[in-house]
Amino acid sequence: MKPRAKSALLALAAAAPVHALAPPQEAQLQYRISQYQENDMPANRVASGSTERYQISVQQLQWQTPVAGQWLLNMQGSYETLSGASPLQTFENSSGQSEVIMSGASIDESRQDAQLQLTRYLRNSTLGGGLYYSSENDYQALAWNLAGSLELWSGMTTLNAGISQSDDTLSPSDSSLSVNRQLADNQSRKRQEGYLGISQILNKYEVLQLTLSYSQSSGYLSDPYRNIDLRPDNRDAQTLSLMYRFFMKPWDGAAHWNYRFYHDSWGVDSHTLELRWYQNLGRYWRATLGSRLYRQQAADFYSLASTASGNAQTNDARLSAYGAITLELGVDLLWSQALQFSISGQNYRSRESWGPDGSKAPEAPALVNYQLLSAGILYRY
Secondary structure, eight states: OOOOSSOHHHHHSOOOOOSOOOOOSSOEEEEEEEEEEEOOOOGGGEEESOSOOOEEEEEEEEEEEEETTTEEEEEEEEEEEEEEOOEEEEEEOTTSOEEEEEOOTTEEEEEEEEEEEEEEEOSSEEEEEEEEEEEETTEEEEEEEEEEEEEETTTTEEEEEEEEEEEEEEOOTTGGGOHHHHHHTTOEEEEEEEEEEEEEEEETTEEEEEEEEEEEEEEOOSOTTSSSEEOOSEEEEEEEEEEEEEEEGGGTEEEEEEEEEEEETTSOEEEEEEEEEEEEETTTEEEEEEEEEEEEOOOTTBOOOSSOOSSSEEOOGGGSSEEEEEEEEEEEEOOSSSEEEEEEEEEEEEESTTSTTGGGSOOOTTOOOEEEEEEEEEEEO
C-alpha cells in the first residue's frame, strides 16, 4: 500500500503519560506543515516504470481545550497530497542482480483524516476515549480507542492501559489493471490492539516507563498494487517498549532514550533504539538533536522469486531484512508563554547490510531513503 503519515491505530494509541495527572488549565491551537521526499530509485536497477518515488505534503491542525475543569477535548485533522511512483515487484534476474518494476509517475492523490479524543480527569486517574476516521481514494479507515491511567503512591507511579480497534475498507485504484486489485476491491481489514504500561518517577530528574502491547490484524493484508504479494490473513504482534527521561540540571538539557522490541507471527523481529537530546539555549531557544537506529529480520515468506509459488510470498522491501539510521535536528523559538515556533528536519537511510544478515543479505533496491522537513506554530490561551 502507499505510505501514510500515520495509521489509525498509531494515531489513537498514544504513549502513556509520564507526568502527574492533572487537567490542563489552558487551551492550545497548533498548526504544522511537513514535506516528505523519497530519493529516486537507482536507474540501473529499474526494469521498467519511473525512477521517481513519493513526495508527500502534509498539513495538520490540532485544537485542545479544557471543559468544565475536569475534561479535556482534543480534536485533530490533517490533509495530505501525494505524488510519485511505487514499486510493483522486485525480482532477481538471470545475472543474480535484483531489479524493480515501478509504476508510472502519474500517481496524484490526497488523504484526509480527523480525530476526536475526550478525557475525564478524576482525583488520581483518567479515563478517555476517541474516534478516528481517514479517507482517500482507495482506502477508508474507522477506528476507536479507550484508555485510562491510575496514579499510585502520591503520584510517583502511574499505571496505564488501553484498547483500540480499526476497521478498514480497500478499494484499489484502476482495479481493471490487475487481478490482485480486483480481488482486493471492497475487502476489509481489522486490527485490535491493547497495551499495559507503568511509569515510575525515580526522582525529580528521572522517569522510567515500561509498556507491553499486543495487536492482532485480520482480513485482506496483502498489497493489491504489487504484482506478487500473497500474505497470511492473520498477523499477531507483541511489542515491548522501554523509555527513560533524564534532566541534567548543570547543562539545562534533557536526554530521552527509547528502546522497542517487536515480534510478530510473520517472523519479523525488530529492534529500535532512539536517542534524543533537548538543549535549552537561554530563555527563548531550544534545540533538539536525535538519532534512531533500526534493525529488522525478514518475514518468513519474503522472496525475490520472479514467479508466484502459490503459497505466502512477498517481495515488499518493507518486509525484508535491513537496517536504518535516522538523524534529526530541530529548533524551537519560545516567543512567549503563549506562542511557540518550531522547525525540524530528518534524514533517513536504509541498507540491507545494516540488517541482521549483514553483507549476506539479499539486495533490496526498493528500500526507502527520505528527507522530512516540518515547521509548526503553537498558541496557548
